[in-house]
Amino acid sequence: MRRKVAAGNWKMFGIKADLTEITAIAAAADPAVDTLICPPATLITAAVPAAKGTVLIGGQDCHHLPQGAFTGETSAAMLVDAGATHVIVGHSERRRDHLESNEMVRAKAEAAIEAGLIALICVGESLEQREAGTTLVAIATELDGSLPNTSTAANTIIAYEPIWAVGTGHIPTPDQIAEVHGRIRAILRQRLGDEADGIRILYGGSVKASNAAEIFAAPDVDGALVGGASLKASDFAPIIAALAASA
Numbered sequence: 001m002r003r004k005v006a007a008g009n010w011k012m013f014g015i016k017a018d019l020t021e022i023t024a025i026a027a028a029a030d031p032a033v034d035t036l037i038c039p040p041a042t043l044i045t046a047a048v049p050a051a052k053g054t055v056l057i058g059g060q061d062c063h064h065l066p067q068g069a070f071t072g073e074t075s076a077a078m079l080v081d082a083g084a085t086h087v088i089v090g091h092s093e094r095r096r097d098h099l100e101s102n103e104m105v106r107a108k109a110e111a112a113i114e115a116g117l118i119a120l121i122c123v124g125e126s127l128e129q130r131e132a133g134t135t136l137v138a139i140a141t142e143l144d145g146s147l148p149n150t151s152t153a154a155n156t157i158i159a160y161e162p163i164w165a166v167g168t169g170h171i172p173t174p175d176q177i178a179e180v181h182g183r184i185r186a187i188l189r190q191r192l193g194d195e196a197d198g199i200r201i202l203y204g205g206s207v208k209a210s211n212a213a214e215i216f217a218a219p220d221v222d223g224a225l226v227g228g229a230s231l232k233a234s235d236f237a238p239i240i241a242a243l244a245a246s247a
């Protein structure tokens with residue numbers, strides 16, 4: 001039985017005054033599911049006490065090397081030192097804005113796992129790929145290229161985030177989500193054998209309180225990676241509740 005995950009990616013939103021939202025999310029956390037918030041790196045250290053031990057705190061990216069002369073970068077060990085337990089790697093915004101290749105995402109995931117973090121690896125097709133009918137091929141290529149051989153159920157989570165669904169209000173149908181999650185599970189099995197059955201696969205892209213229950217009812221959906229609707233406890237709490245109800 002895979003433990004479900006309600007994850008929030010705050011992206012480049014949030015200052016110290018917003019830590020009260022993390023405390024309010026902690027108050028709404030349900031012991032039946034994992035709740036994770038990935039705030040900007042500047043807030044991680046302060047987010048840990050604000051999370052009251054009931055919300056896990058993660059980073060949004062890490063460097064693939066442990067240290068060095070890399071201005072502006074954050075290593076996986078630094079995230080651990082700040083109190084993070086997870087890190088998102090390969091988000092489509094980083095693949096787009098920082099030209100991160102599958103090989104780079106894989107190196108980052110390996111570095112995260114090596115440092116003791118859980119790597120939350122993102123994959124997702126573009127609108128062009130969806131419309132051309134090549135979604136499953138695109139996902140297979142991206143996941144196979146981004147997945148470390150060292151991945152296990154304990155150190156890796158996959159997030160399926162169709163690029164065209166991120167921040168747009170458009171979501172795939174439950175059948176489309178289930179189809180991709182099933183394909184992801186099959187690729188994980190090919191690469192990792194039975195270990196694959198324990199890896200959580202989250203859906204991300206315009207998840208809201210109003211559509212969460214429908215998404216969580218789809219087969220092989222083990223939770224959500226939520227952007228905009230994770231910033232306020234009043235928006236995120238009902239998503240946590242919907243996930244707990246599906247668990």
Ligand SMILES: O=C(CO)COP(=O)(O)O
Nearest residue numbers: 009166167205206227228
């Ligand atoms: O990119 C996302 C989470 O990583 C999804 O963002 P939205 O929930 O704002 O669409």
